[in-house]
Amino acid sequence: MIDEKDAIALVSKYPTVPLTVDCVIFGFDENSLKVLLIKSDLAQFQGKLSFLGDNVHVHEDLDTAANRVLKERTGMNDVFLEQVHTFSKPDRHPAGRVVTTVYASLLNSKHHELIIQDNELKWHVVNQISEMAFDHQQILEVCTKWLQKKVQEQPLAFNLLPTKFSLRALQNVYEAILDIKLDRRNFRKKFASMGFLNDTNEMETHVTHRPGKLYTFDFEQYQQKKKHFISIDF
């Protein structure tokens, strides 16, 4: 048995590592899936892009750190943010060992004012990103796959849209994220039958075609009706 004093002595002998969080912040605009990136400020990665990240503070857990980074750069608190994976290759950071836990977030890129801090913080179209710093290319791949899976299982696409949106806009989100084309009629039917969309009785305006109805997502209904079904399928 190890008493409290011994336990503290034991833990204090463990090797320690600097921890960071990186936020992969997805947005949607102009019918493309985008992600928020800065230019790396490390000379070794000159001109290369990286995610928003920071080291984890002393008394801070990882969720808190990720929310802090998000808030600092987009002004946003309560957006969807979820831990995806922890990356730990000993040589992933050129300045020594750094372990990073990656969080993904989805938000409407028009609703949040970017707080620029000398790093050319900008939205980049996900499938046009070329060179990234650190292992961030790999992180982007993991997060993109995570997102593709996630939007099929949970109603997260709505986080990427304004509160009121047309069915076309919703379909565009799915098509962009999943990189597929969907049948318009079947798509509408599906979402209509789910019963999670509220008709606002408003329409699109200033569009150069027949305006579509605007809907809101009914989170209450979703909470009540969501499936807890079992389906073995692989």
Added chain:
Amino acid sequence: MIDEKDAIALVSKYPTVPLTVDCVIFGFDENSLKVLLIKSDLAQFQGKLSFLGDNVHVHEDLDTAANRVLKERTGMNDVFLEQVHTFSKPDRHPAGRVVTTVYASLLNSKHHELIIQDNELKWHVVNQISEMAFDHQQILEVCTKWLQKKVQEQPLAFNLLPTKFSLRALQNVYEAILDIKLDRRNFRKKFASMGFLNDTNEMETHVTHRPGKLYTFDFEQYQQKKKHFISIDF
């Protein structure tokens, strides 16, 4: 721009934290889902159960550390092992801040010799576990949900069974993990139609009823036929 020297100086100022890995090792035996646990050796958690864990070595990444722990205690290398989540509440360890990354593993509890090291390493039936040390109760819940989701999406149940297994045994795995009853005929039909099971032309022996056929899982077939389908459903 930050040059290499400055970068090293910067990173060296980050607060550092001891990292551990914890392995949530699921097994299946006597028609129950079990998990490998030891008695905690901390006096504060006297008699409480905890997962197999260890601190992460200096030049070791997390995957390597988790595999090492698994190997040390079960003698196994190449079993299924996957990162699930990183837990970081500042007070989760009574001896000071320790961040742990949790890995889950599935193996056949009869195929691996446990390497006991004074900690009463034993298999415990998952839904009969009462008090656990640290935040391990929460970790178990997260991993159990993770497993329930995972076995529906990927053919992992086979990892919990011997190479040759009866359909009944397979169904028992699903019923234990998902905590449901399944219709025997529909279950058989489903797996038959998948085409991932090879008939070994062998039968169960020494059973007190009509012996069932034994099958093996055809991993090749799975790799070729597995679905990459899109299905929005929540």
Added chain:
DNA sequence: GCAAAAGTGTTGTCCTTACACCCATGC
């Protein structure tokens, strides 16, 4: 009036579910 996208139904196919009887083995 023309371009561009909204809105709308039906049919066939497939998958899922529910359900009952005979068969092979150990004891």
Added chain:
DNA sequence: GCATGGGTGTAAGGACAACACTTTTGC
């Protein structure tokens, strides 16, 4: 011979995929 679980088929209902024409707006 009896208890135990293995093995099998069918019918109904629900979900999904494919597919074409009319409507509304801006210009």
